[in-house]
Amino acid sequence: MKRRIQFHIPQAYAGLSLLEFLAQRFPYHDQTGWAERIAQHRLQVNHRPVEAACALARGDLVEYIASDIPEPRVNLDVTVIFEDADLFAINKPPNLPSHPGGRYFQHTLWARLKTHFGLAQPMLINRLDRETSGLTLVAKNEQAAKELRTEFSSRRVEKKYLALVEGVFPPRLAARGLLLPDPDSPVKKKVKFVSAEVAPPEHASRWAETVFQGLETVSGDVSKAWKSGPVSLIEALPTTGRLHQIRATLQTLGFPVVGDKLYGHDPAIFVRFCKDELTDEDRARLRMDRQALHAASLRIQHPRTRRMLELEAPLPADMAALLAAMRAARLNP
Incomplete structure (x- = not known):
């Protein structure tokens, strides 16, 4: 498969040469690297091969056949x-x-x-x-x-997630409210959950409802780098499907998902993660190298036969391993 990246030139880049634009906007290649790719006709402007010195205008379409970007x-x-x-x-x-x-x-x-x-x-x-x-x-x-x-x-699909969260989770907790942009976060995509009884008409698309159930709480330190507290295995049953709904709601409730860099206890961890600057203490505090959230089951009507499908995916090995390690540490302090 060939990967093609397309970019429409905004006013901010108008007047730059193709080479100058590429070096500024996509720094994973330097000017020499981009010049070689332009000469190989792997870049086009408005569907035509051009020279590196080609001046770009607002609205121009730059297309790059990008098979060599390291992933x-x-x-x-x-x-x-x-x-x-x-x-x-x-x-x-x-x-x-x-x-x-x-x-x-x-x-x-x-x-x-x-x-x-x-x-x-x-x-x-x-x-x-x-x-x-x-x-x-x-x-x-x-x-x-x-x-x-x-x-x-x-909203006819029954969804169940399993998550590991920080703290001692109660047997049941229902959350209804809004997911709004977080003005205190340097991360543009981050949202925060605000509890509410009804959705104002202007925020209907931000309404979120989730029922949480605590399944098990375990304590036991498995790292010498960070004094950790208890972890709870919970079920999350969302009736709406908003972006980051479960993670943002749990952070507001005071039970962030284990391993969550964006919605965890320390917002600076996500910034350090993006810069590849996580410390050993950060990793110990996160407990896992990814957010411990798992889409465990779906109950949905089959699109052709109309019979109900009940689908399940078992708890993944990394989440099960953390639970097992904490149980063992509790028994052998």
């Missing part, structure tokens, strides 16, 4: 939970992006479905974050995709 290592251990003529139910491993974006193209679930499962155009119905593991539905045809998306948008 980070990922976990490609994708397993199939269910398959028929209309859909796949995939158990996505942690540390695997669902869709291409940023540095990731070949190293994505979407690409894996094309190259190893023979899907010409995978249609992912529920997208999980890169670090989140668990059930992902993939439609094999347009009609199945339409039906499955309608089930999700109509």
Whole structure:
């Protein structure tokens, strides 16, 4: 598969040469590297090969055939939970992006479905974050995709997540409210949960509802670098499907997800993570190298037969290992 990156030139870059623009906007190659790729006709402006000195205007389309961008290592251990003529139910491993974006193209679930499962155009119905593991539905045809998306948008799908969270979680906790931009965070995409009884009309698209149930709490220090507290295994049953809903809600409630760099106790950890500057203390405090969130089960109507599908993905090995280590540390302090 060839990766093509397209970029429409905004006013801020108008007047620069193609070479100057590329070196400023995409610094993973220097000017010499970009000049070589322009000479190889791997870059086009408005669908035509051009010289490196070509002056760019606002609205120009720059296209790059980007097969040589190095991609980070990922976990490609994708397993199939269910398959028929209309859909796949995939158990996505942690540390695997669902869709291409940023540095990731070949190293994505979407690409894996094309190259190893023979899907010409995978249609992912529920997208999980890169670090989140668990059930992902993939439609094999347009009609199945339409039906499955309608089930999700109509809130007829029963979803259950498992998570490890910091602290002693109560037996049951229901959260209803809004997910609003977090003005105190330097991270633009971060949201915060604000409890509310009803959704104001202007914020209807930000309404979020989740029921949480505590399953088990374990204590036991497994690191000498950080004095850790108890961890709870919980179920999260969301009735809405907002971006970062479970993680943001749990942070506001005071039980951040173990390993969550963005919605954890220390917001500076995410900044250090982005700069590849995590300390040993940061890693010990996180406990895991990814957020401990797992899409464990789905109950959904089949798009063709209309029978109910009940799909389950077992607790992943890394989450189970942390629980086992803490239980052992509690018994052998």
